[in-house]
Structure formats: structure tokens, C-alpha cells
Amino acid sequence: MLRAAALDKRYGRRAALREVELDVPAQRIIGLVGPNGAGKSTLLQLACGLIEPSAGTLTVLGRRPAADAAHLARVGFVAQDAPVYAGLSVAEHLRMGAKLNPGWDDGLARDRVAQAGLPLTQRAGRLSGGQRAQLALTLAAAKRPELLILDEPAAALDPLARDTFLRSLLESVAAIGASAILSSHLLADVERVCDYLIVLAGGRVQLAGDVTDLLATHFRRSGAAGDVRREPGAAGDVRREPGAAGDVGREPGDGSPPAGAGWMGGRSGRDGVEHVHGGVVRAEAAPAGAAPVELEELVLAYLGRATVEVSA
Numbered sequence: 001m002l003r004a005a006a007l008d009k010r011y012g013r014r015a016a017l018r019e020v021e022l023d024v025p026a027q028r029i030i031g032l033v034g035p036n037g038a039g040k041s042t043l044l045q046l047a048c049g050l051i052e053p054s055a056g057t058l059t060v061l062g063r064r065p066a067a068d069a070a071h072l073a074r075v076g077f078v079a080q081d082a083p084v085y086a087g088l089s090v091a092e093h094l095r096m097g098a099k100l101n102p103g104w105d106d107g108l109a110r111d112r113v114a115q116a117g118l119p120l121t122q123r124a125g126r127l128s129g130g131q132r133a134q135l136a137l138t139l140a141a142a143k144r145p146e147l148l149i150l151d152e153p154a155a156a157l158d159p160l161a162r163d164t165f166l167r168s169l170l171e172s173v174a175a176i177g178a179s180a181i182l183s184s185h186l187l188a189d190v191e192r193v194c195d196y197l198i199v200l201a202g203g204r205v206q207l208a209g210d211v212t213d214l215l216a217t218h219f220r221r222s223g224a225a226g227d228v229r230r231e232p233g234a235a236g237d238v239r240r241e242p243g244a245a246g247d248v249g250r251e252p253g254d255g256s257p258p259a260g261a262g263w264m265g266g267r268s269g270r271d272g273v274e275h276v277h278g279g280v281v282r283a284e285a286a287p288a289g290a291a292p293v294e295l296e297e298l299v300l301a302y303l304g305r306a307t308v309e310v311s312a
């Protein structure tokens, strides 16, 4: 569904993506996570055909992004901050969507608008942030795309609006049978809706795979519980909501490796066990005494390792 080979994107001399290799199957909801400047928006914009690769190849639904009008119709994009036309009403947005998109599903659009409680006569500029995000999602979903691409769609929303938005996203994806890729800084959101994960840092893919496979092949060495955030380089800006489960007693990096965590800051490969970071290891089967990891620990371990590698 989404394939990248030796994909590079440079802005002048700055490399935003380097040697990206991806092969994401269809029918997934993909979470794209990474700290600020990791290259998430760049990858999504490449996938939409808004920008061109500097080197390498990227295919979306088997073709070059935005290859032609027919291919454009197969992809729906919700850009960061859910842009809509402030001066147009909700109903006018739907009429515009119907005119511009050959596969427009007006029934789906009107159902979604009603479900989200968007007043048809209200100008988009007067909608709340959550309502604007719902309108942008409606416009993208009513195209009935095979792939929905969303760049931090819920970042500006309060927890309740985000919850409603994510539920609508899941319903829309299920209703149209699409794949979706969304970037987010909020691991709780990714954990909730995504079944495939891509971790980007420093323009490189640190980890990619089905969430169930990743969780089945990563473990925490005994004594390492919850220590990933206390390691040097643990990336602090991919975050959970304050108060979310698992946050109790965890503090951002205090600069010292955790006692008893088996921290090696690199890969050993010994006995088929690869040390990732922060007591998190990768192995086909659980090493003796190791415990399952949560998605948050997994992501932080790879981001922590990337930070250590960059600063080494």
C-alpha cells in the first residue's frame, strides 16, 4: 500500500528524510510517531504528492503519489490544523466536495455532519477546533478514498473532542474500508486507533511493523520497569496525556542510566537478543525473566536509542 525505497528528501542542505525503507500492507491504520522535526509531515506530504522526493522512490497504492486525477481521488488528505474555508458554511463545503470529487458519497457526508452535530448553515470560521477537524475528516472520508492521510489531526483538540474525533475516524475508516495513516505526538491516541506503527527520528525509520508483532517481539528485562524515560536521550516530546495510565511516578530524563536495567545503549545480538535501549530488548521469544512491553515503552526505547546514536 505504501512503499519507500532509499527515499531521501532534502530542503536545500537540510536532510528531512534519509534512506527511508517502508513496505506497509493495505487495510492498516498506521501511526506515524516521532519528535518535532523527525520528518513526519515531510513523509505525509510526499505520500500526497505535494512535494517530490530528492532521491529514491515512494509508491502509494501501487503508483507514484498524485500520479493523475484518478489516483488523487483514491487518497484523502487532512493537513495539519484541519484547514477549511472560513467563509464557507458547512453545507457549502459539502456542495464543493460533491463538485470536486467524482466518487463523492453525499449520504456519508451528511450522516457524518449530523453525527458530529455540525450546523449546516454555520460558517467554518465560526466552528470550534474540534468541529473544524470533524468537517475536514468528513470532506476527506466522503471522497471514499482507499487511503486517508492525516497530519496530526487531533493535536489541537481537548481530550473529549479528541476522543470523539478518533471514534469518528475509526468509524469512517471502517465505513469506507480504507487504510489510514496518521501522525501524532500522542502515544495514547496511536495506541488506541493504530494497528501498524512507524517510528521516525532524525529523518530515519527507527521501527516499523504491525503493533501486535512488535509487542510480541519486544520485552523488558527484569528490573527495567518504567525506566525508559529516565535514560539519557529519552525523547520527551512524544507524549502521553498527563495523568494517563502508566505515567505515575515517571519523570522526564534525569540523565542517569537506570540501576539494574541492563542498559547497554546499543545492540548486542548475543543469543538472538538485541538490546534496544532502556532495558528493552528485541527477541523472537521472551528471554528468561523478561516481561512484555507496552507500546509507550517500545516507542520511547527506539527514540532513546536514536538520540544516543545521533549524539554519539
Ligand SMILES: Nc1ncnc2c1ncn2[C@@H]1O[C@H](COP(=O)(O)OP(=O)(O)OP(=O)(O)O)[C@@H](O)[C@H]1O
Binding pocket: 011, 014, 015, 016, 034, 035, 036, 037, 038, 039, 040, 041, 042, 043
Ligand atoms: N519547507 C521546508 N523548508 C525547509 N526545511 C523544512 C521544510 N519543511 C520541513 N523542513 C525541515 O525538515 C525537517 C523535518 O520537518 P517535518 O515538518 O517533516 O517534521 P515533523 O516530524 O512533521 O515535525 P513536527 O512534529 O514538528 O510537525 C525539519 O528539520 C524541518 O525544519
